[in-house]
Amino acid sequence: MTHPALQGIALSRRYGGFAALRDVNLSVPAGEIRGLIGPNGAGKSTLIDVLSGRAKQWSGQVLVDGQDIGACSSRARRKLGMARSFQRTSIFPTRTVRDQLELASHWDSGSHVDEVLAQLNLAEFQHQPANELSYGDQRRLDLALALIGRPRVLLLDEPAAGLTMQESLDLAHLLRDLVKRWGITVLLVEHDMDVVFSICDRITVLNLGELLVEGSAQEVRTSPLVISAYLGRNAA
Amino acid sequence: MTIQLLNGLVYGGLLYILSVGLVLIFGLRRVVNFAHGSLFMIGAYIGYSVAVYAGFYAGLAASVVAMAVLGVLLDIGVFRPLQKHDPLLTVLVTFGMLLILEDFARTVWGKDYISVTVPPSLSGNLELFGFSYPLYRLLVIVVSLLTVGGLSAWLRYSAIGLYVRASSADAVTTGMQGVNTDRVSAIVVAVGAALAGMSGVIASPLMALSPSMGGYILVDCFIVVVVGGLSSFGGAFLAAMLIGQIHNFGIVYLPTAASAIPFVLMIAVLIWRPNGFSGKSSA
Amino acid sequence: MSGPATHSQREVTTSGHARFVPPAWVLALLSIGFGLTLPHLVKGPTTMTLLTQGTLNALLATSVGVLIRQCGLVSFGHATFFGLGAYLTGLLLKSSGLPTGLVLFLAVLVPTLLGFVIALVIVRLSGVAFSMLTLAVAQVFHEIVLKWRDLAGGDDGLSVSLPSTIIGLPGSVFQSANSMFVICWTTLSLILFGLAVFSRSRMGRLVHAIRDNEERARFIGYETLLPRALVFAMSAAIGAIGGTLFFLYNGFVSPDLLHWTMSGSALVMAIVGGAEFVVGPAIGALVFLGVKDALGNLTEHWQAIIGVVLIVITVGFPSGLAGILAAVWRRLTRRLLGDRKIAKRSSVRTVEGKTQ
């Protein structure tokens, strides 16, 4: 039996008295793009924090390829092939774009800095310090830092936010392409439904820190629960 | 024992009035003001000079006003032009101010020490729980309590308190909301400097005036500010009182290590709760 | 020797101009050569003494500066390592009977290890909290040497008559300004060269990135505590080297050397010189000492004038003296090499025709 690439069991996280995540189970098979949606404050970013080792007080189990990595630091998780992007852009403001991508690649020539620069339209500012980029460009740099070095499991927190429509679609294609070529596994948090519905194999919906629905794009799109809690008029 | 407790309160109270100005300025400008000790010193000298002619209270008033004006000038002339740069630069400028003010005092008031006596109306002792204690020292405690109360009320119940906290976190955004951050900062620095001046005058009957007197107390203030949590007024009060007591009882019970205890305390507190104190500052 | 240029000697600056930066080793060699010839050019022993003291201060300022530049950490307590280096040299020379070479080695090694251990605890903090912590640690050491009357002489300080030969050289070599200047200057040049190389190395870039955003550095797979602790230890080592040389030259050390005001002036020198440049702190130290000395001869009010100079430099040139030099250099080379703008993506940038 093969293990799911990414698995979370009974994940919970509290902020003081407030439970942001309650007993959430999640299992993403290798090579899948899993959408993670839900209203604001549903706990999506919190879930990513728990999976990626950023959260401090949490409970449950996190497994990658069946191996329990709950005790691993965020650094160790990256070494095991897990990478993430941030909803609040997290880059190295005074370093140039290229420099920080080289850093993120650990100077491994196999990680194709130039390729990533090209894929994310960042090549033209590779020598500019990151704090001189526009917001959207910084968002793409944040994503590039996660993509570099061919992670096996990619956790993306609203990567298309702040991008133009065209770029969001390019990004969607890129992700699908990477999954196909490298066989990576993606957990994608996104409010842009065009992106989510166009590339996600399955979608998990969170609400109030709990699992609401999980299913194929079609199932989620038509679920009355999801429509009322999240999609609103946009449900087509 | 009781008297030693009171002694601790007096020193703590004095430290508080001086430190709270440091906290105010730090909170707003993210700057550790090295010139604060010098403001204390100049305040004491001005108070002394005026008091010679017009009495202690006039000296106090003159010093407070003069220091407030100096505070405004400091803010406009130094802090504001540098606000877009690394706070470290401003720290450096306050260091420069310190040198200038010390030299100024040496030139104007001379190098000899000056000793100020307690104003006659406040001299004498008060009988208290069967002990007698200098009245002036009791007043120092009272004034520090009033300062805590007044400042907390001002910052909590007037809008300016919110603006101070907001602009210290993010001046640009606060400005976008319609807060004149320049004015807020001038007021705050003026109040901080005035408090330094006030504590200088209050301290002058307790310690001899000299151009370098600011340096002796500055480090104690740093400890208070840091242990108290950098931009917390209540924290600074507790820390000042704690340092006051530690200072006293250290001398009584652990004389050989007394001068190192506050530093050890500071190290312990910082290691125990670094996040509570470091915030997002980078000075 | 500034900026993160790699082997390519042209660097893109924010304003989009090419800049010619000679390689660090060339500068280091030039600098050492300069140091060797200077004693032959300068007349009168006073200038050489001043330069020697200035170079020793430059080592201290550099040790503070490297921490700011690489880690963004501002230490108010680096005089500790300088002072400990000096005290250890003195104490070991006085009473250990060890060979001088070993003494010097230990005098640098012990503060370095101490720095490393302290750093493991304190570099977790940043900002003012870090600064105040260094201040507190430094004051505790200051208290120790101050109170340690039997061994360290308390506030009277420790003076030791130096042995007649030190690491195979006659002791007088270390005590004459002319020869000591060459030793200190060469040491400084080598250290600066090392720092320039370090800041371009992977480790140097990593530490700098951690300074920018520690959390992200962890999430791209780096350990972040150890590299910072290493840099701290490195800066402690530079301070200790300075302290060791200080003792060899002066034969005396007192607790004042460990006082926070000493750390404070080192910080002033580092920032006035431009802490964002490798050579900045050293320049700051030399200029600061020179100005102070010149003013001290002129007027009793040197302190106020220093204060004014300090304010003028900081307000007028926030990037420090090295920043001014860099700007002048940029202008010079631009004139020599022609105005080469790096073409940028946006056409907006190239409408610069009407910018000036």
Place this chain on the structure above:
Amino acid sequence: QDIRVGVPTSLSGPWADLGNQVKRAVTFAANETNAQGGVLGRKLAIEYQDSEGKPEVARKQAEKLALSGNKILLGLIASGEGLAIAPMVERWDAIYISTINKTDKLTGDTCQARVFRVNRPDAADAAAVRPWLASRKEDKWAIMANDIAWGRNSGESFTKAAQGLGKKIVSDNYAPAGANDFAPYIQKIKDAGANGVWVALAGRDALNFAQQAKQFGLLANVTMAGVSFVTDSTVATLGDTSRGIYGIVNYSSTLGTPENKAFVDAWRKAYPGTEPTNFEGETYIGMQVLVQAIKAAKSDKPADLAKIMSGMSFDTILGKQVMRKEDHQLEGPNYFGIVAEQGGKLRPVIQTTVPSAQALPAPDPACKMPV
């Protein structure tokens, strides 16, 4: 060509007031000598540098002075400053005349051929205490001293003297230099039931202590005595607070020798309204010694001066005094006095004179003068 004298002293920092006095006395002496045509027909030229009261700076400034031709050095204040330059003077081919440094070491185990001292060392102060203490009836003493080498020494030698006389030390307190608040110490002394306090505090610390002791009523109830405590400047600053405090006096303008009277008169003319303070007097003695040595050596070369000064006898405002060969310490009396009114002015008034033979302990055998 002038005879050049370098004076590194505290023009800023915690000892700035003393530095000021040094400067006044040196200037006075130089003017006096120059008005008489100088020495060997040459004028004295003085150069000052600020030592900031820090040993490192003192060393740097002294070096600068010496290497730029001012090979005769005097005027340093803190003991640490003196100790910092002592091992260097030989290297600079200079000579140092200590006028205020008190540490025994300077003429003790770290004595140097080129270093001379004209003022009284700590040991001489300690020796002056015993006769006075024997005459007092207070039996329970407290010590209040600076927690630095000088304060510790003084406290320890006082303890020895007191115990030798069958008196008790009921509380000993050492405050860090620069302490602001003496209230806890004062309370401790009160609680211990002392009827006498030995104070070894200097400068600002002495003032702070006295002022606060008065507020707590300590001054009124116990006998206070000290070293460096009743200097002319503390008395001037403290005013009436200082009345009745006893102390060791190293020099006083009230001394009755004819040389001193002449000196005080001339001083009054030069600085109207003032009289020389103890530090000014001691510094002046240093200048007297220097001028006479130059005359005797017919040279201002440090080597010549050092040679002739060793063992030479000088006419000073305190009378004839010999520079001991063994440790280069000038022999001389020490005094004990009280703050009282004299000539309509509050000042330290000398009560007991301790002659040189009694005041100055024998040379430290650890001092090995190279011949």
Place this chain on the structure above:
Amino acid sequence: MSLLSMRDVDAYYGRAQILDRVTMHVDRGDCVAVLGRNGVGKTTLINSLLGIATVRAGSVEMDGKPCLKIRNFDAAHRGISIVPQGRRIIGALTVQENLVLGAASRRKGPWTLSAVYDLFPVLRERADTSGTALSGGQQQMLAIGRALMANPELLILDEPSEGLAPVIVDQLIDMLNALAKSGTSILLVEQNIAFVRDVVKRYYVLSKGRVIEEGPMDGVPIEKLRQHIAV
């Protein structure tokens, strides 16, 4: 007369020119969008009104009065209120304090604390937590609420729909429409074209710092807008 008009504005960050002779205006009760791909200068356009980017040429007028050298707090007093890109929530303040701060210009109007809480009930629930302890979308709501607290005459929103759940975006559309109806002018920078179409009356397209296209929104096919933005 226009509430806000910019004529031939050149704006810089340091020495880098970002805007090149930009001319645009917002009338009273108008609702205008600025479109364009990443990095063309949309945020800079807003920043040049606040003095964050330097305007070196051209004129900016508000209510017919020049406001080139305007300080950012004056902008608020004149009725300009901003939802900045990246939200700029002050973490040192609680949610409620952030909102109260928004009312610092003390302009009277329908937007009060309780009105904002009614619009975004989740903010009321978390009123006492630190502003940055909110989720991304909640912070966006807070930024919008804070801007409303000033009862602005001109509301500037820089990508307000970023990070908001689709249902909340719907709500935002309704709110902006109601606001425009009540006479508030709106300047909207947005990537979400569907959102823009539902709200604005006119649009400008920015490319490389220049206005390359402008016109009324009515009847413009979405494909054409997309093409513009892809430039």
